[in-house]
Amino acid sequence: MSLIIQQTFTVLEKGTVTAPQGYKAAGLHAGIKKKRKDIALIVSEVPAAAAGVFTTNLVRAACVTQNEAQLKEVPYLQAIVINSGNANACTGAQGEADALTMRNHTAQELGLPEHGVAIASTGVIGVQMPMVPLLAGISQATEELSVAGGEDFAQAILTTDTGSKEIAVQLTVDGRLVTLGGAAKGSGMIHPNMATMLAFVTTDAAVEPAALQTLLRRTTDQTYNRITVDGDTSTNDMVLVMANGLAGNAPLGEQHPQWEEFAAAFRYVSEKLAKDIARDGEGATKLIEVIVQGAASERIASQIAKSIIGSSLVKTAVYGADANWGRILAAAGYSGAPFDPARVDIWLGSIQVAEGGMGLLFDEEAAKEYLLGDPVTITVDLHQGDHAATAYGCDLTYDYVRINASYRT
Structure with a gap:
């Protein structure tokens, strides 16, 4: 072996x-x-x-x-x-x-x-x-x-x-x-x-x-x-x-x-x-990995990472290969963890899509091509410390609804 x-x-x-x-x-x-x-x-x-x-x-x-x-x-x-x-x-x-x-x-x-x-x-x-x-x-x-x-x-x-x-x-x-x-x-x-x-x-x-x-x-x-x-x-x-x-x-x-x-x-x-x-999430087509770095504590990094990975809007955007980075920042914002949105940078794989809390001009087709792949890595840098955390999830698809609409039958 x-x-x-x-x-x-x-x-x-x-x-x-x-x-x-x-x-x-x-x-x-x-x-x-x-x-x-x-x-x-x-x-x-x-x-x-x-x-x-x-x-x-x-x-x-x-x-x-x-x-x-x-x-x-x-x-x-x-x-x-x-x-x-x-x-x-x-x-x-x-x-x-x-x-x-x-x-x-x-x-x-x-x-x-x-x-x-x-x-x-x-x-x-x-x-x-x-x-x-x-x-x-x-x-x-x-x-x-x-x-x-x-x-x-x-x-x-x-x-x-x-x-x-x-x-x-x-x-x-x-x-x-x-x-x-x-x-x-x-x-x-x-x-x-x-x-x-x-x-x-x-x-x-x-x-x-x-x-x-x-x-x-x-x-x-x-x-x-x-x-x-x-x-x-x-x-x-x-x-x-x-x-x-x-x-x-x-x-x-x-x-x-x-x-x-x-x-x-x-x-x-x-x-x-x-x-x-x-x-292996029900109906999923890909693994999503969310890395939050530059946080003031591991607790903050973890809290934000879990908020992003749990966002239905983020998950559906990944399924649809839509580089909607605003959903990512919004999910971080309602996590309850303290951070300065004006210092946040965001990447989809190696493609940076936001800097200082604002959007960048990036290659939309390249971003779409990346999101069609598996796995998908989202990196969020808070620029407020040395701590990091990673959370894992999957995309949200039509099949998730189909499977759970008839779970008992």
Whole structure:
């Protein structure tokens, strides 16, 4: 297998959540969805330090509230089970009971303590979970676990996604080979307000639980929190991480001499999954990258970048290959972040279209040609400091309306 060199780590040409030592996975069709795979399971040979971040939506699915409370009490997991096709959100007391049954059944089938299993659901909101196919599917998945099951796992968590999103990287820590794997789903209801999707990261590194949670929170703010498709924050969003320690390194924490190397690899995995989600936005034809530089703080840069990437007018202009830079500046202006509009420069790729908050004479045809390509990079320089931030999104097309007009049918 060929490897691509990237900084202090290597990116596997084809990697899954089972790339690290000690993980097996499965993905299959149980009947929750009509045809596509809808049950996914990942299991570690040994208990793993775990961390999670969850949606900030006040309307939350049972799996979100359950996992969050569980990890606060015991920050270790040995398995994660996911169903797609049904969100089990806004389903009341029965939904809460079904979530517990889903967790407990998985634990029983695997011979694990109940607190060692996390659950996730994704799909239609407000519909009771079909428990008969769900539980049968979980039982079948426990029998089909394998190292080769990572690809099936990645496919089984999808809803309106056009394809699976996977990655794995490797680096050396304390002379031991450490691997990180990841899989994610997300295409609609994507907005930077936690993660607004599902993502699962595995590693065989030994990591202190508190350090893992801190790293995940920081990384989420820099990656998953900087993507948007449609401005909608979902009810089921979460990112879960498991670190089982089978690589044999000394436990990683902020005092470990190679902590920043591990953190860089972890961020690369998260950024790749986040960009894949943004690129795969429902109906999207291209990835949009917004870089805000010259800001007085990273918070200001991030706030402005997310405002621009979330603008429906910016997104439709990119779809139509219209170099309407005024929409970009306007979106920065209503971000709520302080800056001086009279100092702002704007580029579309390498073509500068505005300087000092005013338009420049530029080659409209060249700009249109650039916007027809993929990806599209928008750079905004505030000229007010040394901080920068990048946000990711996609264009807004007719197909987005078509897909979401008939989501339940």
